[in-house]
Amino acid sequence: MSGTMTAVVKAAPGPGSTVSQVPVPTLGPRDVLVKVKAASICGTDLHIQAWDSWAERRIKPPLIFGHEFCGDVVELGAAVTATEKGAFVSVEGHVVDGTCYQCRTGNGHICENVSIIGVDRAGCFAEYVSVPESNVYHMDPGIGPEVAAIQDPFGNAVHTTLAGEVAGLVVAVVGSGPIGCCAVAVARAAGARMVLASDIRPYRLELARRMGADRTIDAGSEDPVAIVLAETGGHGADVVLEMSGHPDGIHKAFKMLRRGGRLSLLGIPSQAVSLDLAEDVIFKGATVQGINGRRMWETWYQAQALLRSGRVDLTPLITHTLPLVEIERGMELLKGGQAAKVILYP
Amino acid sequence: MSGTMTAVVKAAPGPGSTVSQVPVPTLGPRDVLVKVKAASICGTDLHIQAWDSWAERRIKPPLIFGHEFCGDVVELGAAVTATEKGAFVSVEGHVVDGTCYQCRTGNGHICENVSIIGVDRAGCFAEYVSVPESNVYHMDPGIGPEVAAIQDPFGNAVHTTLAGEVAGLVVAVVGSGPIGCCAVAVARAAGARMVLASDIRPYRLELARRMGADRTIDAGSEDPVAIVLAETGGHGADVVLEMSGHPDGIHKAFKMLRRGGRLSLLGIPSQAVSLDLAEDVIFKGATVQGINGRRMWETWYQAQALLRSGRVDLTPLITHTLPLVEIERGMELLKGGQAAKVILYP
Amino acid sequence: MSGTMTAVVKAAPGPGSTVSQVPVPTLGPRDVLVKVKAASICGTDLHIQAWDSWAERRIKPPLIFGHEFCGDVVELGAAVTATEKGAFVSVEGHVVDGTCYQCRTGNGHICENVSIIGVDRAGCFAEYVSVPESNVYHMDPGIGPEVAAIQDPFGNAVHTTLAGEVAGLVVAVVGSGPIGCCAVAVARAAGARMVLASDIRPYRLELARRMGADRTIDAGSEDPVAIVLAETGGHGADVVLEMSGHPDGIHKAFKMLRRGGRLSLLGIPSQAVSLDLAEDVIFKGATVQGINGRRMWETWYQAQALLRSGRVDLTPLITHTLPLVEIERGMELLKGGQAAKVILYP
């Protein structure tokens, strides 16, 4: 496909972005062109827009950013065999090399040479995106484009929550942003005995309740550790899912974990965190997992299964929809703290 | 406690049983006396009553039989420390030695020297039972005695279903007797994408539906393997729980399993079963698990958690209640196939 | 590369094979041409040569057979990126589709659409073979071609043995053919407390001893079950690796397994096997695994690690070497039972 398209471009180092006309991407022999149906704004996109220190180190303008999306396959590279024109797909944002030790042992989600769509290569805030055929996942047509567009954060939650046992256990989710809210729903669907969710924003706690939290904790006015201990007879939560990335949340996550429990870390702290390893990990016999991305493709199968079966409903998280060209308004909504997922239509 | 009590006794080899007055059991130093609140009839009790070849080999009359029950602790042996008078308990039926390799490595459910209540030692179809203090499990008072009485079969189902992953997977339950119906509910609570349940009795299939089966299969008129394959795009079920114990059910259980799937065997066949190990296990890369009893005490914690949280409701399975002395009527109900769990009150 | 090459061809249905001049294979865009350095004869090749009922159903002549080999990459298809000319490689014999559920969840060894080199497509008893780039594994140059040629059966043994815990456990290997002997060495290297190996051929038992068996059992004159029980205080082996594929071996494998033990089935029985599932699986709480092929590529990494570190030495199994054109003599040696691995040089 030739011609131009509308895209959101970080044109040069520094804050902001521009909506421009740019060439439609070309395809390598194993790439496919996806016509974007719906995209979604991630916290990472806010960092890129704001040009914080992480963005300054990582992003090489000019770049079309955005990495949460779904769409239709409209063109195939010459050697493509794994999909076909017309397929409705969501796209895994981690482009992996397929040849490193991790990729060759079922752990492509921690590929040694990953390149991320919308961060290291052209992203989805555009009419079209070129992606490797091996990055598309065929979505059930019964799943709406808004939900299909947020498989990346939902997959983070599925990966984190199902990285160990859940059924019959007490699960505490620290940080109730969109991924935390997804984790609440997954834990509930997977048979958790009780799901507790904390955050400092009442808006998010209300969403967590709607997604299935049995108990929400306002970390601004309540003591999450004390509440989790009280609700568990002093033992602590069997499973803690850390999704805030804040040092304070991380500290509390370790403190609210019971002996022998599992603590899965997904939220990314921007600085070093000081931990009492003796009390909080070693004597407890705890297991601490770092979670990155989505297992390819086990997580995707699990995610779609939970959605298709109706065990999880993500629609309460789709709080706003906008045309792509109004992306800045979407970003403002998110910064204002009164939105969960903002969907953009190109 | 001295005196006599009413009990159902297999007085001598041969069919039948008698309701008699017998001495209240005495206690060893680490035993407790449980006053039975509710007992339940198991298929094993029907075998003992009928005096089939298994019973003839295993049972040494005179014996009070029955092993599914709950009650209150009313008397403590001299050295008892783990419970107290007045405790509301359900009782694990496997009395284990605590010293064999299995017991000492967290696998007491397959103790090398197990003795079973109501089979190898005096059981619960009586006003009182003496059991080791280490066999009682404290029940939440919010759980009614009828449900507390069936923790043994419910525990079988919890053990079998949660012996591997369930969330997001297709689970097929072969045999929808009371344990199969419990497994349907557990699989559903644990996030199975789809739960299929088969049986040859419409009465049981109706119960399976009430317990949460998405699809029931009348194995008398439908082909369970074909249906499972059709519902899974030809792949087969991710998890198969075999609870019929019939050679035909077992064959089909293997055939309906997908490559790389898990088949957990709980139903006990009374004869050897011929299997196509090459196609059904080896080339498939299947995992086949033998499941026996309940993990002590992980299964019990899981079971109580699922009940207390409301994720599982067992009340539809409590189809009949009777005074203990009418046990023969209860057995007839079960043989007639129009009952699930029959509760007896001493 | 054009021209002709020498190859062993099953030219038409029926017993036997011919050494012929055939065209050098052509390459698809993602294939590589491997110049065979050393090949090895597998039991499967004997079935193809003899044209038994399995071969009659599966093999479509004309076919170059053979699937155990190593060699040098000498030509690359147009789109190949994962290897390069001159690479010394061993080749995974299972060509998988890369797109099915199994392949996409780290279980390509049980791909739903596998095609096997030397069975379903042209094999390695030839000067050159064309294989997908994704099927080659780069071998350490320090590993000799004879050992590099037998990574397929060695990988079977690694996969089977390391499919569960081994360190500190008693491992019984049933069937001491080449794969069984490899399993003995792997179990020993992985810290098994005791390795027992059975077979009916003294020649093989002697090899098993050389590969590290602590105790060999002549199943023709001794009772393997009794011996395993005697050596384990009556408990049975913690891990049993079934590599005979014979119904009698399989029966005994189940009987010699301890409660809670692991039985991994690799040997392929040619008919249904009758099992006492109640006693041997269910009451035991056993785990039975079907093992197929080699995990891609975890098994290969493990295999190479064990060889490079010197923890396993396969050279005692290389009992004969011959020119490729003398393959029939190699087959006779194997049928005579006085050989383990026969290496062929094209």
Place this chain on the structure above:
Amino acid sequence: MSGTMTAVVKAAPGPGSTVSQVPVPTLGPRDVLVKVKAASICGTDLHIQAWDSWAERRIKPPLIFGHEFCGDVVELGAAVTATEKGAFVSVEGHVVDGTCYQCRTGNGHICENVSIIGVDRAGCFAEYVSVPESNVYHMDPGIGPEVAAIQDPFGNAVHTTLAGEVAGLVVAVVGSGPIGCCAVAVARAAGARMVLASDIRPYRLELARRMGADRTIDAGSEDPVAIVLAETGGHGADVVLEMSGHPDGIHKAFKMLRRGGRLSLLGIPSQAVSLDLAEDVIFKGATVQGINGRRMWETWYQAQALLRSGRVDLTPLITHTLPLVEIERGMELLKGGQAAKVILYP
């Protein structure tokens, strides 16, 4: 048994200890009296002797300390059934309640109400010790008393090393004190491809070499992270066992771990440790385990199996033997850094 015995007593708060005559311990109904054959000095004993801040908080004088030992059962409490007079035993130092959630789910090593021999109750630097019958482990008579006396630290190493896969993997041991040296031997026995061991004391590195390290690293003059990366093609170690407890060692342990690797923490840091969770845990997809004590009794079975089979030889670690009354000399040897395990004979 009545009368008095020689014992090493922390008589009052403050540094030092005294060798005194004290009453032989009395037995509860489920206790046994063990006549100590050999005891061993642990680093914990040095803390108690020196009366550091940890000891000041935890120890309640007067206390007989010491917790690593073996001996013969010479007297039984009235209700003891699990052992007998004359049994040669090593003793698990963690006295657990047997009734908490952890104890009842196979995780007694992290019992919620643990009491430690020689720390919270009378220990083994004495002629006799009273311990619960459930704390003794019957040792094979072929294992000498010096080796039987150090099953506690050896068990720590077995527990840590075998808490995940080892065969074919690169294992790095950080800190080569006695437990680190044991871990080297276990990793080697369990089939590690390469075992690297670091420390700042050449004496310990020499011991690590004798126990089977393929490569030792003098952390005082070499860069352990750089060496591990160099030895692993830049990937890092598959498994890291942290046994130093020093913040610097812990930092390096995280840095030398490969993506997707396992880091097991046994060494106990005396203060909080600052970690780069983003890079070292989350993006890596690492698994971090806290390890405490010994699994009861899986670790003990594994430990004895490794010793009896000859796969592990602990005798190089028995560097000194002394009469119990010369314990202060033993402590000086350890502080001087030219000793590993010092055995004391009462």
